[in-house]
Amino acid sequence: MRATSQAFLENAERALGDVQLQRALENVPRGFVTKRAAARARLPEFDALRDEARAIKDHVLANLDLYLEEYERKVVEAGGHVHWAASSAEARAIIVDILNAAGARRVTKGKSMVSEEMALNEALVPQGFEVTETDLGEYLIQLRGETPSHIIAPAVHLNKEQVATDFRRHHRALPAGRPLHEPSALVAEARQVLREKFLAADAGITGANFLVAETGSAVIVTNEGNGDLTQTLARVHIVVASLEKIVPTLEDTTTILRLLARSATGQECATYTTFSCGPRRPGDVDGPEEYHVVLLDNGRSELLASDFRPILRCIRCGACMNHCPVYQAVGGHAYGWVYPGPVGAVLTPALIGIAEAAPLPEASTFCGRCEEVCPMQIPLPGLLRKWRMRAHEAQAPGTTPWQGRLALRAWGWLARHPRLYQLAARLGVGIARGFWARYGRLVGAPFTSAWTRYRDLPAPEGGTFQARWRRHQRHRQLSSAQWRHKGPGQ
Numbered sequence: 001m002r003a004t005s006q007a008f009l010e011n012a013e014r015a016l017g018d019v020q021l022q023r024a025l026e027n028v029p030r031g032f033v034t035k036r037a038a039a040r041a042r043l044p045e046f047d048a049l050r051d052e053a054r055a056i057k058d059h060v061l062a063n064l065d066l067y068l069e070e071y072e073r074k075v076v077e078a079g080g081h082v083h084w085a086a087s088s089a090e091a092r093a094i095i096v097d098i099l100n101a102a103g104a105r106r107v108t109k110g111k112s113m114v115s116e117e118m119a120l121n122e123a124l125v126p127q128g129f130e131v132t133e134t135d136l137g138e139y140l141i142q143l144r145g146e147t148p149s150h151i152i153a154p155a156v157h158l159n160k161e162q163v164a165t166d167f168r169r170h171h172r173a174l175p176a177g178r179p180l181h182e183p184s185a186l187v188a189e190a191r192q193v194l195r196e197k198f199l200a201a202d203a204g205i206t207g208a209n210f211l212v213a214e215t216g217s218a219v220i221v222t223n224e225g226n227g228d229l230t231q232t233l234a235r236v237h238i239v240v241a242s243l244e245k246i247v248p249t250l251e252d253t254t255t256i257l258r259l260l261a262r263s264a265t266g267q268e269c270a271t272y273t274t275f276s277c278g279p280r281r282p283g284d285v286d287g288p289e290e291y292h293v294v295l296l297d298n299g300r301s302e303l304l305a306s307d308f309r310p311i312l313r314c315i316r317c318g319a320c321m322n323h324c325p326v327y328q329a330v331g332g333h334a335y336g337w338v339y340p341g342p343v344g345a346v347l348t349p350a351l352i353g354i355a356e357a358a359p360l361p362e363a364s365t366f367c368g369r370c371e372e373v374c375p376m377q378i379p380l381p382g383l384l385r386k387w388r389m390r391a392h393e394a395q396a397p398g399t400t401p402w403q404g405r406l407a408l409r410a411w412g413w414l415a416r417h418p419r420l421y422q423l424a425a426r427l428g429v430g431i432a433r434g435f436w437a438r439y440g441r442l443v444g445a446p447f448t449s450a451w452t453r454y455r456d457l458p459a460p461e462g463g464t465f466q467a468r469w470r471r472h473q474r475h476r477q478l479s480s481a482q483w484r485h486k487g488p489g490q
C-alpha cells in the first residue's frame, strides 16, 4: 500500500467535504464510545486489569527474545513451522514460497492488519493467487479496491446502499432483481458467496491477536467466525503476526482478553475467541495438514530499543481512534497508511519513517482521551509530542511552516516579557472583538483562517485571561474578607 501520510492535510480536507463519510463517522461516537463506556462501568476491576495487562506486556517486551524462542519451540513440537521475517518483503516471499510448495492457488484470509502492513494481497494477486478476504468489512473494501479505514471495523466509512451497489456489480451470478435493502439480506448474500470460497480454499491466512509462548497457540478474536473457517477448512494454515503479539501464558492471555473486547466494541468478550495450536493431529475432526507461522519484525526491534517502546503494548482494540476528535472528523483514510488514529500517528512514523509521516503527530488536539481509554495505558500524547520534536529537529516536510515557527518564537519572546505580553493580549482581544462587532463572527482575522474555515471561534468575553483572573482573585479576597468580618452563617 502506497503511503499518503505526507498528504494528511489534503486527505483530511477531502474527508471533511465528503458528506457521506461525515454521516458514516457519526456512528463512531454513537456506537463504539457509548458501548465501551457501558462495558467499562459494568466491570469495577477494569482499571486493576489495565495495570495487570500493562505489567504483562512490559515484562514480555523486556524479555521478548526468550518468549519468542519458547513460542517457536512449542509450535515446532506441535508439528508446525515458524518463519522469521525481518521485513515485509521477506514475509511476502516466505508466504509465496509456502503457497507454491503446497500447490495452493485459492487463498482465503481472515482480517489481519499485519498483512495490510506487508501489502500481502498486492504481492499475491499479480502472481496468480486468487485471494478472498473473509471478514465482512475486509471483503467489502476488497470489492471496492480500498484499504481499511478502521483497525476493527475496516468498512466503517460505507453505508448499506453502497454495499448493495457493490454486490450487484460483483455478484453477477445472482438474480439481478433480488432485494438488498436490509442489512440482513446483505449479510446473507456475503455469507453465501464466502461459503463457497471457504470450501474451495487451498490455504487460509489469518492474523493473530496473541501468540501464547506457553502453548505455542495463535489466538484470534472475531465476531463472524470467518477466522475459524479460514484456518480449519483449508489444507494449509498460515498465521502472520508481528513479534510483539507474544504473551507468556494462557492466564495472561485471558487477562488481556477481558480488556480487549470491552475496549473495542463494548462486548464482554467477542463471539469467537479461537486458539489454533498446530496442524491436525491423528483423530482430530478438522484442521489443516500444514501449519506455518510467519513472524514479522519490520522495524519492531528498533522500536523496542527506542523511546517509542510503549506502543508495542498495543492490542489493536481501536479505542484510541474511536475517542479521538481528529479521527471522528476525518476518518481513517486521511491518515494515508494502514494504521489510523492516535495509534497510527505514533506507529506509522516508526514503520515508514518520520519524513514520510511528519503530519500525523500533528493530527492531535492533545486532549488526552486516547491515553485515558487505552487499555494498555500507552502514553499516546507523550509519544506524539516526541515525534513532533523529532520531525521538528529533522525539519521534515509537513511540520510547522516557517510562519508558525516565527509566531511561536515571537510568543516565546513575549512570554518572557510580561508587560509586553499583556499589552499584546489586550490588543488581540480588541481586534477579535472588532471582527465580531463588524461581521458577527471571526472570519478573515489574521492567523485564524485554518480554524474558522470550518467552525466559529466564540467572541472573547470580558477581556484577557489575565485580566479576568486578576478580577477573580480580587473578588475572592473581597468575599473572604467579608466572610471573616461577618462570620459564617449570617
Ligand code: SF4
Pocket: 263, 313, 314, 315, 316, 317, 318, 319, 320, 321, 342, 343, 370, 373, 374, 375, 376, 377, 378
Ligand atoms: S493504542 Fe491503546 S487504545 Fe489504541 S488501539 Fe492500541 S491498545 Fe487500543
